[in-house]
Amino acid sequence: DQQVKQNSPSLSVQEGRISILNCDYTNSMFDYFLWYKKYPAEGPTFLISISSIKDKNEDGRFTVFLNKSAKHLSLHIVPSQPGDSAVYFCAASAGGNQFYFGTGTSLTVIP
Amino acid sequence: EAGVAQSPRYKIIEKRQSVAFWCNPISGHATLYWYQQILGQGPKLLIQFQNNGVVDDSQLPKDRFSAERLKGVDSTLKIQPAKLEDSAVYLCASSLEAGGYEQYFGPGTRLTVT
Numbered sequence: 001d002q003q004v005k006q007n008s009p010s011l012s013v014q015e016g017r018i019s020i021l022n023c024d025y026t027n028s029m030f031d032y033f034l035w036y037k038k039y040p041a042e043g044p045t046f047l048i049s050i051s052s053i054k055d056k057n058e059d060g061r062f063t064v065f066l067n068k069s070a071k072h073l074s075l076h077i078v079p080s081q082p083g084d085s086a087v088y089f090c091a092a093s094a095g096g097n098q099f100y101f102g103t104g105t106s107l108t109v110i111p
Numbered sequence: 112e113a114g115v116a117q118s119p120r121y122k123i124i125e126k127r128q129s130v131a132f133w134c135n136p137i138s139g140h141a142t143l144y145w146y147q148q149i150l151g152q153g154p155k156l157l158i159q160f161q162n163n164g165v166v167d168d169s170q171l172p173k174d175r176f177s178a179e180r181l182k183g184v185d186s187t188l189k190i191q192p193a194k195l196e197d198s199a200v201y202l203c204a205s206s207l208e209a210g211g212y213e214q215y216f217g218p219g220t221r222l223t224v225t
Binding site: 004036041043046049098100101102103 | 153156
């Protein structure tokens with residue numbers, strides 16, 4: 001049972017443009033969400049997080065939006081850079097316990 | 112600050128053989144996690160330790176998988192006997208505390224079972 005879904009396996013964006021990565025979840029008990037970035041042959045690296053009491057969190061070029069009613073979150077990268085090319089995973093947890101990961105979206109930023 | 116270390120990085124074994132993976136978390140991190148990531152999927156938690164104790168092992172196939180964390184530091188994950196479907200990347204992660212949301216991942220061990 002996939003509780004966290006990333007329906008777009010891949011995304012290509014021109015350098016300088018906005019990248020929008022989407023994530024949907026089914027469990028209404030999830031109250032904490034994270035985005036991880038993964039380069040080939042490396043482990044995932046924490047990128048940004050958001051608590052369910054917020055609907056937006058921003059860190060530099062990265063912004064995460066949470067729509068609790070739609071059970072949807074998105075990661076915006078503005079402006080996109082070639083170094084952002086990686087696989088992005090969203091993850092969710094209920095009460096800080098087990099994290100459930102999505103299947104990932106492979107982002108390619110074209111110079 | 113040294114990151115999470117894992118070894119080996121790659122391992123190829125035949126089905127029914129056994130294999131062990133090692134993880135050294137970030138110094139001072141109380142919580143350690145083992146994840147299995149099958150190709151095309153996201154990481155799936157196998158087991159979570161808080162210091163020496165097991166917090167969650169509900170998704171660990173206990174008939175063939177075992178894990179231990181001696182002295183609350185290093186951890187080993189063992190598979191015996193391996194099956195073809197165990198082919199995956201095994202990721203170790205650590206966090207400062209349980210519910211400490213930022214988990215730091217190691218590079219993973221890629222296991223191929225033939």
